[in-house]
Amino acid sequence: MxxxxxxxxxxxxxxxxxxxxxxxxxxxxxxxxxxxxxxxxxxxxxxxxxxxxxKNKDELLLAICEEVSEEFLTNLRHIRASQSNPLDALRQALLDFIDFGFENPNEYKVFFFTRLNVYSAPKEFMEKKSMRRDSYLEFRAIVEDCVEAGKLRRMDIDILTQVFAISIHGLLSMTIYNISFPWAERQVLSVALVDGLLRGYRT
Amino acid sequence: MxxxxxxxxxxxxxxxxxxxxxxxxxxxxxxxxxxxxxxxxxxxxxxxxxxxxxKNKDELLLAICEEVSEEFLTNLRHIRASQSNPLDALRQALLDFIDFGFENPNEYKVFFFTRLNVYSAPKEFMEKKSMRRDSYLEFRAIVEDCVEAGKLRRMDIDILTQVFAISIHGLLSMTIYNISFPWAERQVLSVALVDGLLRGYRT
DNA sequence: ATTATATGTTAACACTGTTAATATAACCCT
DNA sequence: AGGGTTATATTAACAGTGTTAACATATAAT
CATH class of the missing domain: 1.10.10 (Arc Repressor Mutant, subunit A)
Structure with missing residues (x-):
C-alpha cells in the first residue's frame, strides 16, 4: 500500500x-x-x-443519519428474509420502526429532521446511492410483496409505501416532540395505528 | 375607565x-x-x-400558535355545525387540516413544533384553557359523533382521535420538512391517506 | 414639585456555526 | 540530510443568536 x-x-x-x-x-x-x-x-x-x-454541521449530522439508516436497512432485510407471510413482515417492520423511534428519540430526530437539502433535489435522492434511499426501497419491497401476494389493495406502490411511512412518522414525531400533550399510552396507540392502517388498505 | x-x-x-x-x-x-x-x-x-x-421567544411563538389554533378551532366548529353526516364532517376536517398545512407550512410549523413545554405538564394541558386544547376537543367531538352514529368502530375516542391527528401530522411534517424526498403528488397522497384511515376504522 | 413607575434603549454576556490566518508536523524529492 | 511542499491542527475573528443588567426618559401619583 x-x-x-x-x-x-x-x-x-x-x-x-x-x-x-x-x-x-x-x-x-x-x-x-x-x-x-x-x-x-x-x-x-x-x-x-x-x-x-x-464540510459543516449538516454533513456531520447527515453522516450520523446514514449510519442509523444502515442499521435500519439491515433490520428491514432481516425481517423480509425471515418472515414468510409478507403481511406479517410489514406489520413487524412498522412495529419495529415505532419501537426504534420510541427507544432512540434523538437518533430518530436526526434520522428525519436534519435539513436533507444535502440531497439537493428530490430527483437526485433516488439516483444517488444512500442508506436512506435503500431503506426506503427495502421498505417499499415489503409493501410490494404484500400487494403481489394479494394481501393489500392493488394501488400505486409508492403511494402505499409513503402512506405507511408517513403515518408511523406522525406517531413518532408527535409523541417525541409534542411532549406536553397527554398522549395515550404508546403501546396502545401504536397497535391501534398499525392495525387500522393494515385494515384500511387490505383487500 | x-x-x-x-x-x-x-x-x-x-x-x-x-x-x-x-x-x-x-x-x-x-x-x-x-x-x-x-x-x-x-x-x-x-x-x-x-x-x-x-417573556421570551417561546412565549411569543406560543402566542402565534394560539392565534393559528383559534382560526383552526373556528373552522372545526363550522364544519361540525354545517355537515349533517358526521363521517363527512370528519373527512372534511381531515382534508381541511391537510390543506391548511400545505398552504401555510410556516404556520403549521409553529403550530406543532414550538417547544410546548410551556404547558409544562401533559396533565396541565387539559386543565388550562387554550385554543390548542379546545381545537383538540372539537376535533375529538367530531370523531365521537362518528362513533355515536355507528359510522366508526367503537373504541376509545382519544385513541381514535389521536390516530387521525397523528397520521395527518405525519403527512404534513414529512412533506414540509423532508423536502428532498420525491414524495408522491400531494393531492393523491392526501386522498389515499384519508380514505385509507376512514376505511381502517369504519364499522 | 417630587417621587414612583412604566417604557424604552444601549451595552454586555454567553452562546452558536463558520472562516481566515497562522503555526507545526509530516512527507517528498533532489 | 536539507529544502520545499503539503497535511493537520490551532488561535483569532466574524457574524449571528437569545437574553439580561444597567441606565435614561417620559408619564402618572402623591
Whole structure:
C-alpha cells in the first residue's frame, strides 16, 4: 500500500472516530443541544479540526443519519428474509420502526429532521446511492410483496409505501416532540395505528 | 375607565400589534429564520422592548400558535355545525387540516413544533384553557359523533382521535420538512391517506 | 414639585456555526 | 540530510443568536 493511500486510510479512520463520538454525544445530549463547539471540546480538539473532516454541521449530522439508516436497512432485510407471510413482515417492520423511534428519540430526530437539502433535489435522492434511499426501497419491497401476494389493495406502490411511512412518522414525531400533550399510552396507540392502517388498505 | 385600566388596555393593544407583526414576519421568513433581533429591527424597536411584552421567544411563538389554533378551532366548529353526516364532517376536517398545512407550512410549523413545554405538564394541558386544547376537543367531538352514529368502530375516542391527528401530522411534517424526498403528488397522497384511515376504522 | 413607575434603549454576556490566518508536523524529492 | 511542499491542527475573528443588567426618559401619583 502506497503511503498516500495509507494517509487517506488514516484520515478515513479518524473521520469514523469523530463520527462515532458525535453520534454518542448526539444521543446523550439530544438533537437541539448538540453543538460543534461542545462536541469539539468533548473529543479534545478545536472546533475547526472537525471542519477538516466534515464540510459543516449538516454533513456531520447527515453522516450520523446514514449510519442509523444502515442499521435500519439491515433490520428491514432481516425481517423480509425471515418472515414468510409478507403481511406479517410489514406489520413487524412498522412495529419495529415505532419501537426504534420510541427507544432512540434523538437518533430518530436526526434520522428525519436534519435539513436533507444535502440531497439537493428530490430527483437526485433516488439516483444517488444512500442508506436512506435503500431503506426506503427495502421498505417499499415489503409493501410490494404484500400487494403481489394479494394481501393489500392493488394501488400505486409508492403511494402505499409513503402512506405507511408517513403515518408511523406522525406517531413518532408527535409523541417525541409534542411532549406536553397527554398522549395515550404508546403501546396502545401504536397497535391501534398499525392495525387500522393494515385494515384500511387490505383487500 | 380608570387610568390604570386604560394603560393596561394600551399595553394589551400594543402586544397584539407586536404579535401580528411577528406572525407576518414569521410566515414570510419561515420558522427557522425568524429571530428576535431581526424582528425587533423590522418593527423599529430594540430587541429588549419585545421582552417587555413577551417573556421570551417561546412565549411569543406560543402566542402565534394560539392565534393559528383559534382560526383552526373556528373552522372545526363550522364544519361540525354545517355537515349533517358526521363521517363527512370528519373527512372534511381531515382534508381541511391537510390543506391548511400545505398552504401555510410556516404556520403549521409553529403550530406543532414550538417547544410546548410551556404547558409544562401533559396533565396541565387539559386543565388550562387554550385554543390548542379546545381545537383538540372539537376535533375529538367530531370523531365521537362518528362513533355515536355507528359510522366508526367503537373504541376509545382519544385513541381514535389521536390516530387521525397523528397520521395527518405525519403527512404534513414529512412533506414540509423532508423536502428532498420525491414524495408522491400531494393531492393523491392526501386522498389515499384519508380514505385509507376512514376505511381502517369504519364499522 | 417630587417621587414612583412604566417604557424604552444601549451595552454586555454567553452562546452558536463558520472562516481566515497562522503555526507545526509530516512527507517528498533532489 | 536539507529544502520545499503539503497535511493537520490551532488561535483569532466574524457574524449571528437569545437574553439580561444597567441606565435614561417620559408619564402618572402623591
Amino acid at each position: 502506497g503511503i498516500k493511500e495509507k494517509r487517506a486510510h488514516y484520515k478515513e479512520e479518524f473521520r469514523r472516530e469523530i463520527l462515532n463520538a458525535a453520534r454518542e454525544l448526539f444521543i446523550k445530549e439530544g438533537c437541539e443541544k448538540f453543538s460543534m463547539r461542545k462536541f469539539a471540546d468533548k473529543i479534545g480538539y478545536s472546533p475547526t479540526t472537525i471542519y477538516l473532516y466534515f | 380608570g387610568i390604570k385600566e386604560k394603560r393596561a388596555h394600551y399595553k394589551e393593544e400594543f402586544r397584539r400589534e407586536i404579535l401580528n407583526a411577528a406572525r407576518e414576519l414569521f410566515i414570510k421568513e419561515g420558522c427557522e429564520k425568524f429571530s428576535m433581533r431581526k424582528f425587533a429591527d423590522k418593527i423599529g424597536y430594540s430587541p429588549t422592548t419585545i421582552y417587555l411584552y413577551f
